[in-house]
Amino acid sequence: MTLLPKAAPRVNYLNNRDILKEIHLSKNNYCWFQDRAMDHQFDIILPSIDKINQRTIAEARRNRADRLKREGTIIDPKKIPNTDVVFRITCWEHIPRAPKKITKAEAKRRKLEDILDLDDAVEDDPLADIVDVPVLDMNHVRVNFPPFEHYRIDDEKKPYIVGRSHWRGDLASGEFSKDHGDMTKKLALMFMKLCERYATRSNWRGYTYNEEMRGQALLQLSQIGLQFDESKSQNPFAYYTAAITNSFTRILNIEKKNQNIRDDILEMNGLNPSWTRQNSGKHSMAAMSGPVVSSLDE
Numbered sequence: 001m002t003l004l005p006k007a008a009p010r011v012n013y014l015n016n017r018d019i020l021k022e023i024h025l026s027k028n029n030y031c032w033f034q035d036r037a038m039d040h041q042f043d044i045i046l047p048s049i050d051k052i053n054q055r056t057i058a059e060a061r062r063n064r065a066d067r068l069k070r071e072g073t074i075i076d077p078k079k080i081p082n083t084d085v086v087f088r089i090t091c092w093e094h095i096p097r098a099p100k101k102i103t104k105a106e107a108k109r110r111k112l113e114d115i116l117d118l119d120d121a122v123e124d125d126p127l128a129d130i131v132d133v134p135v136l137d138m139n140h141v142r143v144n145f146p147p148f149e150h151y152r153i154d155d156e157k158k159p160y161i162v163g164r165s166h167w168r169g170d171l172a173s174g175e176f177s178k179d180h181g182d183m184t185k186k187l188a189l190m191f192m193k194l195c196e197r198y199a200t201r202s203n204w205r206g207y208t209y210n211e212e213m214r215g216q217a218l219l220q221l222s223q224i225g226l227q228f229d230e231s232k233s234q235n236p237f238a239y240y241t242a243a244i245t246n247s248f249t250r251i252l253n254i255e256k257k258n259q260n261i262r263d264d265i266l267e268m269n270g271l272n273p274s275w276t277r278q279n280s281g282k283h284s285m286a287a288m289s290g291p292v293v294s295s296l297d298e
Helices: 016-028 054-070 104-116 185-199 210-227 236-268 275-289
Strands: 031-033 044-046 087-090 097-099 138-140 148-153 159-165
Touching: 016 031, 016 185, 016 210, 016 236, 044 054, 185 210, 185 236, 210 236, 236 275
Parallel strands: 044 087
Antiparallel strands: 031 159, 087 148, 097 138, 148 159
């Protein structure tokens, strides 16, 4: 009896756990923490401080026990003190506001008002001083990932802040900053590996502009890489794969459009178009003619 050789175990070149870890470390580079070693790891994500109650505290303890178990430490969730758990609260209060860009239609309307001198016509209106209409709507400054704050609770279950995203310096004298951190080197290598493996798929590897597709995908990942929200999903692999697919498809559509324009110019000048245009014409003519029916049996 001959024994067949065992197949080599399948190794995942990337998994969600490693990607989530690098996303977390990359976001921490943009954050302030009271104690970076103890306060950087959150146990639960909540939309507001008001959601901190007995139920969410118990859930946070269970999440902390599961994380410690994966690291090799087994502990009963009931033995974890309430003061040890860290709550991540999604908030925008510490993000400054900036003027919102007006639309083209609004800009044209304002130019028309300036031309017609409508402002002079409403100066005599007695209600002009009462009605207060803001010139621009204010919104928050755009940041590279959803802002948050980390909280702990004391013995009386009152929350206090221990961490803040997009913040440089200490909490009292620090300031808002969105570009003082950087992405980890390992996460950047993960993005390169994702694009490299995706470009070798059978439906993409045959294109001559495959390198341009990979470059566009890397650019897209560098822009949206940290926008992944851990409170909504635990599958960053699918999130990044969808972004890569959109980038590849965008380059493909652009190249097809340019090829059609080039073929149209060639045909207008009496030259032969590309083989893709010629073959598509043959296939369309064959489809229009339909199957050939013999008349010998009639």
